[in-house]
Amino acid sequence: MAGWEVRPSDPRRAGRMRLVLLLLLLAIPAAFYGGTWWQLRVTQSIEAEHQPMQERLIALEQELDQLRQRLIVVSSGEKVAQQANEQSRLTIKLLEEQIFKQQQDLAFYKGVLAPASRREGLRIRAFELQATDRPMHFRYKILLSRVGKDVKPLEGELVVTVEGRQGGKAVSLQLATLTQDLPDQFSGQVIPFAFKHFQAIPEAGRFAELKLPDGFAPQQIRVRAEVKGEKPLERTFKWIDQE
Numbered sequence: 001m002a003g004w005e006v007r008p009s010d011p012r013r014a015g016r017m018r019l020v021l022l023l024l025l026l027a028i029p030a031a032f033y034g035g036t037w038w039q040l041r042v043t044q045s046i047e048a049e050h051q052p053m054q055e056r057l058i059a060l061e062q063e064l065d066q067l068r069q070r071l072i073v074v075s076s077g078e079k080v081a082q083q084a085n086e087q088s089r090l091t092i093k094l095l096e097e098q099i100f101k102q103q104q105d106l107a108f109y110k111g112v113l114a115p116a117s118r119r120e121g122l123r124i125r126a127f128e129l130q131a132t133d134r135p136m137h138f139r140y141k142i143l144l145s146r147v148g149k150d151v152k153p154l155e156g157e158l159v160v161t162v163e164g165r166q167g168g169k170a171v172s173l174q175l176a177t178l179t180q181d182l183p184d185q186f187s188g189q190v191i192p193f194a195f196k197h198f199q200a201i202p203e204a205g206r207f208a209e210l211k212l213p214d215g216f217a218p219q220q221i222r223v224r225a226e227v228k229g230e231k232p233l234e235r236t237f238k239w240i241d242q243e
Contacts, residue, residue, distance in 0.1 A: 120148030127221050127237040139207040144199045156227035158191040164218040178210040
């Protein structure tokens with residue numbers, strides 16, 4: 001019959017095709033479940049690695065919180081210490097002012113009651129020197145007074161030098177060079193003064209500060225006072241024993 005074509009049939013080939021199709025159908029869910037299983041394993045591995053890090057982070061946060069609490073306590077303690085130091089400083093300042101006032105009164109009465117045979121005029125009473133908690137730093141105060149009943153202000157200038165040895169040689173240092181960049185510094189080579197009965201330098205019972213250069217061994221302080229119309233007055237003071 002026209003239009004018909006006879007083709008040979010191969011049962012084995014058809015069986016192989018069916019097997020391939022069956023394997024493909026089975027591979028799809030196997031791949032799905034295999035991927036899911038792998039993803040689960042990876043997730044579990046990541047979580048296992050992440051757990052110690054999370055625990056360490058929590059521990060660090062707790063430690064940080066403890067440190068913050070300690071800082072609050074320490075800061076509170078520092079404030080209390082600062083307040084106590086400030087109160088002590090004010091108390092010391094008040095006592096120094098009271099001593100200054102008493103020294104003024106004492107100098108006045110000594111001058112008024114001084115014997116007539118005693119030479120009237122300027123007196124270099126003291127060079128008070130104190131060590132500090134910083135090496136080579138010292139606090140000092142100069143006390144001046146006058147003898148006599150004259151109420152006219154006594155005016156003049158002081159030249160103060162610190163004498164000692166440095167590098168095996170005798171050295172004399174001006175006080176002004178030792179007080180640069182320090183509180184209550186004296187920028188000039190001389191210190192002016194003007195008073196009736198008593199004067200402290202610095203004023204109001206305070207102390208100034210000086211700093212010695214490294215390698216300098218102080219021995220004494222020389223204070224020279226010059227008053228117009230009078231002979232210069234000079235006095236030396238031994239350096240304090242620091243031992």
